[in-house]
Amino acid sequence: MAVETKPRRAKNQISADLSGPPASKDDIRSLPATIEWLRREGLLLETDVPVDGDLELTGVQKHFDGSYPVLFNNVKGYPHARAITNLFANMDIVNRYFGWKDGKDRTRKLAHALTHPIPAEIVEQTEAPAQEEVITDDLEVNKWIMAIRHTVLESEITIGSGNSVVIGDYFHGGSHIGYNRMNFRWGNIGTFQPAPGGHMWQIMTEHYKDPKPVPFTMAFGVPVAATLLAGGGFDYAVLPRGGDELGAAGAVQGFPMRYVKCRTIDAYTLADAEYVLEGEFYPQDKRYETAESEKADTQGRFHFHPEWAGYMGKAYRAPTFHVKAITMRKRASKPAIFPLGVHMLDCHNIDTTVRESAIYELCERLQPGIVQDVNIPFPMTDWGGCIIQLKKRNKWEDGWARNFLVAAMSCSQGMRLAIAVDSDIDIYN
Helix, strand or coil: CCCCCCCCCCCCCCCCCCCCCCCCCCCCCCHHHHHHHHHHHCCCEEECECCCCCHHHHHHHHHCCCCEEECCCECCECCEEEEEEEECCHHHHHHHHHHHCCCCHHHHHHHHHHHHCCEEEEEEEECHHHHHHEECCCCCCHHHHCEECCCCCCCCCEECCCEEEEEEEEHHCEEEEEEEEEEEEEEEEEEEEECCCHHHHHHHHHHHCCHHHHHHEEEEECCCHHHHHHHCCCCCCCCCCCHHHHHHHHHCCCCCCCCEECCCCCCCCECCCEEEEEEEEEEEEEEEHHHHHHCCCCCCEEEEEECCEEEEEECCEEEEEEEEEEEEEEEEHEECCCCCCCCCCHHHHHHHHHHHHHHHHHHHHCCCCCCEECCCCHHHHHHHHEEEEEECCCCCHHHHHHHHHHHHHHCCCCCCEEEEEEECCCCCC
């Protein structure tokens, strides 16, 4: 007896039509502006129910993985703050942020932005929303910046949502923005873990023996284009040390990012961030990331928060970041934190989108016109692989598939698998 069944809908696949006009420049100038745009467009889930950063927020985020952004107007322990998650969880919504038609259009236009940066503007401190309040006498970071825990395996709540911002001489005249995990176990002093081989690792290595610490900032709640560029990593043939990552973010949004001079250190930061930690990086002041690992005096054994590969992270001895000031938008506005839940589509899309375009650009430099698109699906875990779509124009170009694969793997730290397919293959399926 034949039984007809309805096909199962993919989990959290949005049935509503997400198409519509792109966000305007004013809508993506800051995170609060983007939140308002999402609300107007009916693309925001919003709740006044208090959420706890200890397991609750990431649990809700995972439940709605791939769905709408979720705004929590009340955060337990942080009466001054709001929290938003899944800001990048759905690529149809992300495409509307920046006016991209689809995945292929996104890959190509973003590749152009990476190589055609728009220089940032510098604004006065009185004009910077990020410095509406300046705190120098109450620097207990976990009091101001929302910390989270993903699983019961983690012994402590941690901060993984901050963007390291290095502008100028310490980045060879360019600008860097990226994600780094932190744990403020000592009030204003927290561990700061540079990803091995990443830009902050390069800065740490170059200045390891300097007599003075490295001044820079950690920014939270930055404009969405800056968040997008912060996810780039290990694509340094296209975004090398000395490159202008924040200029590329400006090109993505179509207008310059805004810098402001810091209040307590000799550095610049993002003027339109929600929160900023001004501080100094001490490469040789290494401390354990958790009390559990410190008590055992053992690295790489005890759980830390999950990492990009889908496994639990491990706690190590890491360099430290010493906070000199906390600046923020006025508390009355309830500035938003964007806690980044690891190994979800939110994190995956942030980590892979720039990387896809960088691989596309790399192939274009080797031989223009053959590569059509690049995709990194979720099972390839961010840095682990890529699928390159090609359209060969003659028999002679058969060999370029091999060259592209070798180039992608050799220029991408951590990549384990690269696949080349013809143009009739849907690389998003």
